[in-house]
Amino acid sequence: AQSVTQLGSHVSVSEGALVLLRCNYSSSVPPYLFWYVQYPNQGLQLLLKYTTGATLVKGINGFEAEFKKSETSFHLTKPSAHMSDAAEYFCAVMSGGSYIPTFGRGTSLIVHP
Amino acid sequence: NAGVTQTPKFQVLKTGQSMTLQCAQDMNHNSMYWYRQDPGMGLRLIYYSASEGTTDKGEVPNGYNVSRLNKREFSLRLESAAPSQTSVYFCASQTPGTQAQPQHFGDGTRLSIL
Numbered sequence: 001a002q003s004v005t006q007l008g009s010h011v012s013v014s015e016g017a018l019v020l021l022r023c024n025y026s027s028s029v030p031p032y033l034f035w036y037v038q039y040p041n042q043g044l045q046l047l048l049k050y051t052t053g054a055t056l057v058k059g060i061n062g063f064e065a066e067f068k069k070s071e072t073s074f075h076l077t078k079p080s081a082h083m084s085d086a087a088e089y090f091c092a093v094m095s096g097g098s099y100i101p102t103f104g105r106g107t108s109l110i111v112h113p
Numbered sequence: 114n115a116g117v118t119q120t121p122k123f124q125v126l127k128t129g130q131s132m133t134l135q136c137a138q139d140m141n142h143n144s145m146y147w148y149r150q151d152p153g154m155g156l157r158l159i160y161y162s163a164s165e166g167t168t169d170k171g172e173v174p175n176g177y178n179v180s181r182l183n184k185r186e187f188s189l190r191l192e193s194a195a196p197s198q199t200s201v202y203f204c205a206s207q208t209p210g211t212q213a214q215p216q217h218f219g220d221g222t223r224l225s226i227l
Contacts, residue, residue, distance in 0.1 A: 009153065032213050043117070043203055043218030044156075051213040090155065099144060099163065099207065100171075101216065105155035 002027045002095045006104035014112050019063075019078040021107050023091035026072065031095040033074040035065055038088040038106075047089075050074060061085070086111045115139050119204050119219035126194045126226045134189040134222050136204030144207040145187035146216065147171075147179060149200040156203065162187055194226045 007022040025031055032051050036044040048059025055067040061084075065076045074091060088108050092101040120135045138145065147159040158171030162181040176198060178190045187206075191198060201223050205216040 034215055036215075036218075041220070043205075043220045044216075045218070046215040049213065049215055100146075100158065100161060103156040105153060 002031065002093050002098070002102045004091050004093050004102055004104040006089075006091050006107050008107055009105065010108045010110060012110040012112065013081045015083055016080050019076070019081045019085065019109065021076040021089050021091075021109065023065075023074045023076065023104060024072055025074060025091070025093045027093060027095040029096050031093045033065075033067060034092040034094075034101065035059065035063070035074075035076050036090045036092065037061075038090065040087075044090060047076070081109075081111050083111050083113065085109055117204055117206055117217050117219035119202075119222050121222060122220065123223045124225070126191075126224065128194060128196060128226060130194050131190065131192050132194065133191075134202055134204075134224075135186070136188065136219060137186045138204075138206040138217070139185065140206060140208065140217065141184070142206035142208050142217070143184070145181065146205040146207070147177075147187070147189045148203045148205065149173065149198075150203060150221070151200050159189065159202075196226050198224065199226045200224060 003026040005024045034049045035047040038044045048057045050067045058064045091104040094101045117138045143164045146161040148156040160179040162168045165184045201221045204219045207216045208214045
């Protein structure tokens with residue numbers, strides 16, 4: 001079985017501050033991990049994904065995430081928030097031969113001027 | 114690049130009415146999915162189709178039916194709409210191959226049932 005927990009339904013930061021969105025997963029086998037972003041009135045778009053190999057993954061718009069097996073985490077970070085980063089962010093996991101991802105409940109990122 | 118196209122974008126129904134949500138993808142993907150998104154609930158899988166000619170239930174299939182019309186199209190039908198089905202519905206598709214492939218989403222259908 002696979003599951004995802006996103007800590008914090010809302011995260012608020014100031015423009016220029018560090019962004020940290022937390023994701024912990026549960027999987028009995030090595031997982032594939034994804035972060036998606038959803039802007040208002042749009043569908044989800046892939047930000048980045050971890051498959052195998054390098055544990056630090058870089059994505060679009062300056063975001064990156066680090067796969068930490070020992071902590072079963074895949075937290076999303078960005079050094080400096082921009083107003084345009086305000087959106088809903090979803091973490092997802094696929095594992096165990098399943099092609100169906102399990103999504104977290106999402107974290108709404110609010111960026112203050 | 115159209116990607117995944119959903120129609121309609123908005124719809125208001127009365128309780129008991131029926132309607133079909135349409136989804137089409139032009140990426141030659143084998144797998145297609147229907148999700149509903151509700152505040153604080155994330156995405157919940159309604160039905161999916163691993164390939165043309167097959168469909169399977171997801172987490173919340175009650176009150177819905179689907180049809181995989183061909184490789185491009187996957188429709189979702191509400192036979193007798195209920196207020197609990199007020200939601201935003203997303204269609205997604207995925208290329209075959211390894212599990213490392215992400216899903217591609219449409220922009221959603223916002224459905225209100227009065």
